[in-house]
Each structure stands twice: as C-alpha cells, then as structure tokens.
Amino acid sequence: MGGSTLTPGFERMEWPLAFVLSWQPTRFEAAATIQDLESTLEQLRALGYAGVELAVRDPAMVPAPRLRALLERYGLRVPAIGTGQAWVEEGLSLTHPDVAVRRAALARLEAHLELAAEWGSLVIIGLIRGRLMAGVDRARALEWLSEAVAHLADRAAAYPVRLVLEPLNRYETDLLNTVEEALSLIERVGQPHVGVLLDTFHANIEEASLDRAIARAGERLFHVHIADSNRWAPGWGHLDFEPVLKALREAGYRGWLSAEVLPQPSREEAMVQVARWARVALNRFPA
Numbered sequence: 201m202g203g204s205t206l207t208p209g210f211e212r213m214e215w216p217l218a219f220v221l222s223w224q225p226t227r228f229e230a231a232a233t234i235q236d237l238e239s240t241l242e243q244l245r246a247l248g249y250a251g252v253e254l255a256v257r258d259p260a261m262v263p264a265p266r267l268r269a270l271l272e273r274y275g276l277r278v279p280a281i282g283t284g285q286a287w288v289e290e291g292l293s294l295t296h297p298d299v300a301v302r303r304a305a306l307a308r309l310e311a312h313l314e315l316a317a318e319w320g321s322l323v324i325i326g327l328i329r330g331r332l333m334a335g336v337d338r339a340r341a342l343e344w345l346s347e348a349v350a351h352l353a354d355r356a357a358a359y360p361v362r363l364v365l366e367p368l369n370r371y372e373t374d375l376l377n378t379v380e381e382a383l384s385l386i387e388r389v390g391q392p393h394v395g396v397l398l399d400t401f402h403a404n405i406e407e408a409s410l411d412r413a414i415a416r417a418g419e420r421l422f423h424v425h426i427a428d429s430n431r432w433a434p435g436w437g438h439l440d441f442e443p444v445l446k447a448l449r450e451a452g453y454r455g456w457l458s459a460e461v462l463p464q465p466s467r468e469e470a471m472v473q474v475a476r477w478a479r480v481a482l483n484r485f486p487a
C-alpha cells in the first residue's frame with residue numbers, strides 16, 4: 201500500500217483526517233490502544249486517513265525507527281502527540297505543589313518535543329497541566345503553567361516544533377476550560393508557535409458557542425479534535441457540525457481534523473464511521 205491514491209471523495213477534503221490512538225495501554229478511554237500496529241495503520245490508510253495522532257505516555261517507550269518505517273510504508277503522518285497519559289498514569293503535572301513532580305512533567309514534555317521534531321508533530325499540553333491541588337491557588341498555578349509553557353516554547357522554537365494548549369471540560373480539569381482562558385495564557389507566554397487545540401467534545405460542554413470559540417481562536421487555532429456530544433464518532437451524537445465546519449473555513453483553518461473518539465461500539469466501527477462522516481460532511485461544505 202502507500203502512494204497518494206485517496207479513497208473516492210477524499211480529493212475534495214479541505215482538512216486532512218487523523219485518528220487518535222494510544223501507543224500504550226491506558227485508562228484514558230477516548231484513545232483506543234494500538235493492538236496490532238501494522239494492521240491498524242493499514243486499515244487507517246485504506247479508509248482514507250492521512251494521519252494517526254499518537255497519545256504517548258513516555259517517548260522512551262516508543263520504538264521510533266520501527267514506527268517511522270511503518271508510517272512511511274502506509275503514507276501516514278503524525279499530526280500531533282498527546283501527552284496527557286503522563287498525568288493519567290503517573291500523576292505528572294506542570295502545576296503540582298511538589299517541585300520535583302513539576303520538574304518531572306517538564307522533563308517528560310522535553311522528551312515529547314524531541315519526538316515531535318522527528319515526526320513533524322505538534323505537542324499537546326492537555327491534562328499534563330494538572331488541576332488545582334490543595335495549597336495551590338489559581339494565580340500560582342497559572343504562573344507555574346505559563347513559566348513551564350514559556351520554557352517549552354523556547355526549546356520548541358529551536359527544533360522547530362509547535363505547541364498547543366487544549367481547553368478541557370470541567371470534569372477533567374479546573375485549569376483552562378475555554379478557548380478564552382487558553383488564549384490569555386498564550387498571550388502571557390507571548391510566543392508565535394504556541395496555539396490552541398479545540399476539541400469539539402470539550403468545547404460543546406464549556407463554550408457558549410462553538411463557532412464563536414473557533415472565530416475567537418482565529419489564527420491561533422493550530423489543531424482540532426473531533427468527536428460528537430457523547431464522544432462517539434461524529435454523526436453518532438447530537439452535535440451540529442455544520443456551523444463548526446463553516447467557522448473553521450471562515451477562520452482560514454488549515455490544520456487537521458483528528459478524531460479523538462471512544463472506541464464504541466468498537467474501534468474498527470468508530471474508524472469507519474469517522475471516515476464515512478468526513479466524506480459526507482466535508483464534501484457538503486467544499487472550500
């Protein structure tokens with residue numbers, strides 16, 4: 201397989217499509233684990249995906265040369281690397297009261313930057329920013345977070361790699377739930393290669409309007425996660441994607457649509473549904 205032949209219908213797609221998988225077993229349920237890497241990549245390619253986004257707890261666990269060879273064989277790119285499992289599985293957080301934990305989180309993200317440089321990926325700062333813990337007030341947590349992001353942004357500029365802050369819903373963190381909050385931290389950091397990742401599942405919970413949130417992010421919108429209201433594949437919940445896609449087009453968005461969905465009713469069926477949805481939805485609103 202490989203080459204540039206696309207599944208019929210994908211020629212007119214405005215945004216390349218990716219599917220989020222977890223490199224290692226995880227408790228984070230919206231990233232299906234790669235069971236058999238090669239057959240999964242082959243399936244993604246056959247369905248017309250252009251990329252696979254990888255959730256990587258620790259880059260030291262990833263056999264980079266083998267993966268690179270497989271990505272080349274199936275013509276897939278890695279648009280972004282998710283880092284949240286370092287929090288979910290190990291408790292690493294950029295805003296932890298213990299300085300040793302904060303340093304470990306920062307060191308882990310430095311390793312993610314190196315991997316991202318090799319793959320040409322964005323690095324996602326999602327759950328690894330942590331949440332407010334006893335004895336830490338919000339101002340202090342945001343100060344630690346902006347210092348950490350500024351430090352990572354300096355490192356990232358040298359590769360170069362871009363960073364994205366992902367607003368997450370209130371049930372997962374109490375630090376940066378909306379695009380507005382992410383933008384104010386980004387402004388504080390003041391670096392052009394730090395932007396926003398909008399996840400339609402989180403934004404549907406936290407934003408007053410998805411299309412206004414996209415417009416507000418504007419040129420700072422570097423990456424998009426798609427999932428329906430229930431975090432199933434688009435089309436299997438009740439989110440109206442039409443205003444979302446129109447807003448992306450109006451914002452001049454040129455990044456990826458990366459499906460971060462529950463592996464329901466199975467990973468394979470979710471992969472097929474995302475591809476089917478993309479074919480219909482994106483052709484309905486051509487550029």
Ligand code: LER
Pocket residue numbers: 228282284326327366368372399425460
């Ligand atoms: C990650 O992209 C995400 O959306 C969160 O729910 C968990 O990190």
Ligand code: MN
Pocket residue numbers: 366399425460
């Ligand atoms: Mn997400």
